[in-house]
Amino acid sequence: MSLAPVLNYDILLEVMKKLPKPDCARFMRTSRFFYTHGFEALLSHNVSIYAEEDLIPFLECIQKKPDRRCRYVRSMLLEYLDSTQPAALKLADALRRMSNLRELSVMYSEDLIMSHPDLPAAFAALTSLRELDFSYAEEHAFRILQNLRAELVSVSVHLHNASDEHGLVDTIPSGDRPLYHPAVLLKHSRSSLRELKAYHWYMDADAVLDPALVYPQVWQLNLQRSLYPRTLPLVTAYPNLTHLRFHTGEGERGQYPPSVVQAYDARHALNVSAQLNTGRTWASLRDYWGSLLDLYMLGLTCPIDKVHLHSIMPTVLHHMLPPVLAYARPRDLTLQNWPMKLRDTPPADVFAGLRGLGGSRLETFCIEARLNQDDGAVDVAAVLEGLRVSLLSAPLRELRMKIGMHPDRESVAARARRFRLPGAHGAPLPDCEEAVGVCVAERSAGEFDLGDYVRRFMEDVPMLQRVNNVLNGPKERWRLATVVDGKLQIEERR
Helix, strand or coil: CCCCCCCCHHHHHHHHHHCCHHHHHHHHCCCHHHHHHCHHHHHCCCEEECCHHHHHHHHHHHCCCHHHHHHHCCEEEECCCCCCHHHHHHHHHHHHHCCCCCEEEECCHHHHHCCCCCHHHHHHCCCCCCEEEEEEECHHHHHHHHHCCCCCCEEEEEECCCCCCCHHHHHCCHHHHHHHCHHHHCHHHCCCCCEEEEECCCCCCCCCCCCCCCCCCCCEEEEECCCCCCHHHHHHHCCCCCEEEEECCHHHCCCCCHHHHHHHHHHHHHHHHHHHHHCCCCCCEEEEEEEHHHHHHHCCCCCEEEEEEECCCCHHHHHHHHHHHHHHCCCEEEECCCCCCHHHCCHHHCCHHHCHHHHCCCCEEEEEEECCCCCCCCCHHHHHHHHHHHCCCCCCCEEEEEEECCCCCCCHHHHHHHCCCECCCCCECCCECCCCCCEHHHHHHHCCCHHHHHHHHHHHCCCCCEEEEEEECCCCCEEEEEEECCEEEEEEEC
């Protein structure tokens, strides 16, 4: 009787490559053939090293046939902090032989690179790399980026920023800072790069870059914890960008003195005028994700199909929404908060930014918000009616709302209101029904006819086909209105 497998060995080896790593290892223990030839399948999985105790057996394994087995490694994650010099030297030797390594992620990149003098050159020699992720990066990691000759497709760099506000870039002489701009630092990959993510990479936004440094393939740019932006250099360097995430952290400030707001307005005006005066901007973006403030400072003058705005929107920043939406004219808009401060804005004007050009292309609108502890006097029904009126001229097809219809009842002020305790200056807190402690906002929400609201919405906006509106009340009460293919359904828990 033949002991040969029903399927030939080549097919079984391909099956091994698709198996999870533990199953692949068990497969290798079934025969000498699979043990001899199975390392290609086993090492084609991502190699994850979380401690030097994991690194040593891995290196011992591949060093038995280093030239062959190192070539099988395609993807590697190095996520350990401390390394001894002997282990680091062995890693450097292995990296030099990994001629097919395409994906490399290093968590503590600066510490690992400095753990042995041979490692910087070993990393820089990885010409097969296509995806590189460096976290906790500092000067030595930047030098590798400068010296690397791989044609990278995706780069993610998270700078170490523990010691001071701006970290590495502040230690660089001002005249040398343009050299650390990503468009300069990654110039060896300008014909191949598609995605760039940077965290705490405080590039010199005002640097004058060589206009020849163009990255025609870049479609996604994700700049987190950046400085005040200059938009035109980004347009020049990444002319075919379609997806942009931008975050300065300014939207998370606790206070906005007039001088700071004036600086935001000046940056907005600078970026808008630079695009209009030169006639250069992106033809359009498919997606923007970030805060209202950051999008305002970018001053984008191009249409943006999908806009997702997060973080708080203080009263002093509310003037930013109408011009942002007027330029973007999104087809799909998501707000993760109210567009205006409810207690400071007439209900009819809360969604005023959606009127006119801002809503002229709007097909999908989504808002997820809740009443704050100081919104007890807000007429919720009037606010939602203002939303309906603001969208009457929009070509709306889908409406999604998830609204917390009662103020935060766990705050000190909310508990004081609930138990009718005196306020900070001895005066009773207003806007509560004395009998049951229900505030005006809760009473307005309780009396709100969600079904009638959706019906009127559909009558006035005939293109509206899909609705998912959730109104959450106190004590886990909720109401849900859905419309699918023009049919309205109401569910509730009271």
